[in-house]
Amino acid sequence: MSEALAISTLIGKSVVLTHRCPSYPVLVGEMFLPVDLFVMPMTGFNVILGIDWLAEYGVVLDCLARTVTFYITSLPVFQFVAEPRVEPLSSLLALVAEDSVVESIEQLPVVCEYLDVFQEISGLPPCRQVEF
Structure with missing residues (x-):
């Protein structure tokens, strides 16, 4: 990879990605679809x-129906249907840092006004059972 990509995770950690798997x-x-992956x-x-x-x-994406429909030019429409999950769901969001990176929540304008309400997040919440 010619240049590094910096991202911020939901829990406020910054990570620099230097390895890429193109296509x-x-x-x-x-259906096999190519994607540029970052390790x-x-x-x-x-x-x-x-x-x-x-x-x-x-x-x-249709979250209620648990379907992912692909409308690819020159191919017939196809759909992936997710199986219902029995185990707890967990998720992680990663935001691509483009122009600026927020180092701490105190840098956010709304947070500055209500510092007594907001706390640094130290990790993901515990797993819990979710019924659909």
């Missing part, structure tokens, strides 16, 4: 697909 084939349903030091997730990749393949 890696990801299996979605029965991240984390566990619990195989791949995080970004908004640019989803838009490139005309993806429509």
